[in-house]
Amino acid sequence: MNRINILGMGPGSSEYVLPISREIIEKSDILIGSERYIDDYCSDGQKSIVLYSNYPQVVEYLRKNLGRERISILVSGDSSFYSLTTYIKKNIEVKNLNIVPGISSLQYLFSRIGISYERTLLTSLHGREEDFWERSMDFDNIGILTDKNWNPKMIAEEIIKRNMDFKYIYVGEKLTYGDEKISRMTMEECLEFETDNINAVVISNE
């Protein structure tokens, strides 16, 4: 039976999409994903559903067509790290899913700044409040997915306010794209940092 594919598409540039995901995409009857993915990957004869806040309708479609169509859902970064996969798993049994990993934006950022992430707390403030600050003191680094509210400046403010023992904040903007920008700042310098670009941050003493 055809399982529903959930494909991690990496941080952005198509060079960071795994070959197995490209193969699955080519063989799919229908692609489900953000407008950007549909524009870039949907070929003639393939059906598509653009994802926005239509998750319940998408789940209804999945239930109806499970096993009948070759369906692929394209998600950003790694499919098992703060992605739509969690929502899909609440609605479709995991045995009916083929979850293919991708390169997470944080994993990519750690490579670009040359810091290893084994003693790292990986977390997200993207559209959520997470109280990880106290326990993060047991780690060498913190990797954080951000959003418009929890931006790098706010994160630096929080670290200063809590008197935490971390010196540097790395901000990775538009990772893997041609206009990617990576900055290393002290927390105080970051208080002046403004950006509208999609970004992720790493907090470290290195």
Ligand SMILES: C[S@@+](CC[C@H](N)C(=O)[O-])C[C@H]1O[C@@H](n2cnc3c(N)ncnc32)[C@H](O)[C@@H]1O
């Ligand atoms: C919904 S989360 C998805 C995370 C994704 N599953 C991953 O593994 O990277 C979206 C957040 O990922 C980060 N992100 C995704 N793509 C990025 C990129 N190209 N550059 C910088 N940050 C990115 C941002 O913090 C963004 O707000």
